[in-house]
Amino acid sequence: MSDAISASAATPAPTDFIRDLVARHVAEQRYAKIVTRFPPEPNGYLHIGHAKSICLNFGIARENAGQCNLRMDDTNPAKEEVEYVESIIADVQWLIAGWADHCLGFKPKGATPTAVTTNGRPDHYLAPVAPGANSEPFSASSYFDQLYAYAVELIKRGKAYVCDLSPADTDKYRGAPDRPGKDSPFRNRSVAENLDLFTRMKAGEFPEGARSLRSKIDMASPNMWLRDQLLYRIRHTAHHHTGDQWCLYPLYDYAHCLSDYLEGITHSICTLEFTDHRPLYDWVLESLGLPRPLPHQYEFAKLNLGYTIVSKRRLLQLVNEKVVAGWDDPRMPTLSGLRRRGVPASALRRFVTGVGVTKFDSLTDVAVFEHAIREELNTGAQRRLAVLRPVRLVLTNLAPGETIECRATNDPQSEAPSTRVLALTREVFIESEDFAEVPPPKFFRLKPGGEVRLKYACIIKCDEVVKDAAGRLVELRGTADLTTRSGQPNSDRKVKGTIHWVSATQCVEAEVRLYDRLFIVPEPAAEEDFLKVVNPRSLEVLTAKLESSLVTACPGELYQFERLGYFTPDAKDSAAGPPPAGAPRLVFNRTITLKDAWAK
């Protein structure tokens, strides 16, 4: 990633209702340090919706000299994989690099919560360390021992019981939102029996679904999550992190609040759908009578983006059904897809900061995202010339071997722009779109008998249109007015249009992948079947002609092909090769087009 981009990462300090709250807590010195967390489940790749959560949590840590723990919320072995853990770590570090990476909290490799004494009472705590060779992200699975101990304590306090109801019966007993549930027949087992059964559940004596550990709250509560929500279920499944050690796994509502507690989280920020769970979050922590200040949960609305799917389940479907080439397909709204496409982390940060944080379930216009990308790329991308759909133009007043050196600007937005040299030769390629035999009104480009400027070179005139027997365009012939080159007497001569070009004899070919939105409707998630609204033209592959300097282009470099858009070498498929070394296979991804006011 170019330095220009990461340097421009500074974003105005945002305010929102959560930050206001944190500011109040800081003012009243409620906590020694503000600690947040980003707790993804490793069951898929992170996407642009997660970027909002990451920037919120790390942003709050950053603005308050606090810390934000990366934690794998890995309590469901059936869906979680190491591949996802690794992608999550890479994506988070990429997104916050140079911005909030100093706030990132990991834990020592293999560490579990250590026994401490707090306020004269036994307690457990796991301190963060900086990311490095001997550290790893926090994970709920490294708390399994402690979580189990807490469960035993809950049983002893008469606040949890082992229930023998089958999943189907549990469902029946739960009632409905507008109808109270019924107490489980196993609700009033003795502490001793509960303890015995729970121990045997852990020992693997029972099949999956045979028994569960349940909270003992209120089966008639209007809040469904308070109707004795399950705490533990039996799963005879290996876990990607703990292996075969457990056949008893905690559920989210039990594991999450306690994980927050063990890490000393102060502000546990999640999305709106967890609002109903908050009383349960508090209930678990309060029922245990823990000695430290308790974490609290706050909710905000997740990001919804036009023409985009933000749902790991559906994104997985796109991958599995081969609608896209993988989680990091540049059309995917995943962080890895966006990165591969050429979207800078700073653009993502700028975007999610701009949309704000509220409790209103909104749908953000993609144009806002696209604007943030262009904004970052305009200053961060080097200008180059490339022709996507070439038409040959022969400048008949230039000799076949003649080369005219033209100086081109790399970074017009910078205060001290640098330059490079372009070769103008007798034969060049221009964009087929830039020539019209029968031009529409206000067409500023090349037409028969018309003049146009070749950017950085000179004004040329189209003298002749050469066609084959079938009437198809073969080539254009014209003349160059070399006195209009920069530095020459007529360099100030104005023509209405300026077009891009490359030398036909000093250029390099590359595969260029043009991406368009993946869906044809603004709200694909609202569709009965979102696969039916996939854009059939979301990818177009071209063989383009690039100015020869691009032969050494490497992944991570960001370019603007003038008048076309922003492009970056594909991190997987592109291989640069300095001439004359072999035959490099250059592959460029189009990140985004330039804004086009002319748009036909």
Place this chain on the structure above:
RNA sequence: UGCCCGAUGGUGUAAUGGUAGCACGAACGACUCUGACUCGUUCUGUCUAGGUUCGAGUCCUAGUCGGGCAGCCA
């Protein structure tokens, strides 16, 4: 017909009882060796009805509309 959350231009968001502002978008114009960028002008808004108040987008009540909740998913 239970509980919880929400409602400000086309979109997103600000105004914390005192001039409804910003951004995106759109339209037009200026500039231009990128029909980009930049700059200028314009466009459109407090869900409804009551109440409190000198004063309400903001507080209260009721309604309307939208979202969430009945996984041994997170």
